Amino acid sequence: MSIKDRKLQHIKIVLEKDTQPYPSSFDKYVLPHKALPEIDLKEIDTTVRFFNKEISFPFMIASMTGGEEFGKTINTNLAIAAEKNKIPLALGSMRVILKKPESLDSFNVRHLCPSVPLFANMGLVQLNYGYGAKEINKLIDIIEADGIFLHINHLQEAVQPEGDTNFKGLIDKLAKVLPKIKKPILIKEVGNGIDKETAKKLTEIGIEWIDVAGGGGTSWPWVEGYRRDDDLGDIFKTESIPTDKCLIDCREIENLNLIACGGIRNGKHIALSLMLGADMASSAKPFLEPALKSSDACSKIIEKYKREFRISMFAVGAKNIKELKMISPTLIA
């Protein structure tokens, strides 16, 4: 099956089927309530710097899609909303451009979001399938990206009928490619989580940003499972490190910045993820349906998350992000 047809099936499945096998890992926590915060809600500073740009709050739209029929609509609406709300945008896997240059149009959104960090995306496993520094730099150049996310997703590829499953030697290959890449490489999972040992190895070769993309949100083995006629996806749909555990396990690693993805479904989840060690949070699935409609529909979600995030900071009496990160959440379950 072509990449285009597979991506279309993914969109349809994520829109129509249940793809979240267990609740967000952040629902186990509550904010440690501060009875008298002695701050003004309006004066809370939610801004942070990310990749040398000031953004309105520590949240970004996670990599989704592009290249297929709806890619242009999705990426255009997301880019306009990202610029309006001053948050970063990560585009979905761009490998299709290297195979079919005509699909570049659907990723060509830099002019719509000139002032916010914008990221390219490709599967790390592609280093074992003929892609290298030249191709990665090309993807960065064509969208004038601030960096590129390379995703790791072996469980998804194993359940995917046409998956690329040779994950041998990737750390060494990445270490060799890294110095040749003109912008930072960020590593992400797609919803199964990143463990401490892997995060440490990645940090040792020079990776400074990891999106842990853990369990509690979209399960890609499950999405792929809907494309099969057996129960492989069902069996592996819950196999993941919950996002909160990824953060707790990886937060002590030196020189590593963490992004929390996987089950971020409101602004309180964003605040809780920062209290648990994240520097940024991101989500994908909540943006798919609005991105097919309009940039205003996307903006509405971002504004909602931002309001909830500010109120969460108010609830715990944090005037700025630095203060928020000093506070620990309360585990209730």
Ligand SMILES: Cc1cc2nc3c(=O)[nH]c(=O)nc-3n(C[C@H](O)[C@H](O)[C@H](O)COP(=O)(O)O)c2cc1C
């Ligand atoms: C429709 C859709 C397409 C996605 N495509 C990509 C992709 O191309 N590259 C990637 O790294 N992650 C991709 N992801 C994974 C997300 O970036 C994210 O890590 C994962 O869905 C967990 O976040 P969520 O629970 O907020 O959906 C996609 C997610 C969705 C919902």
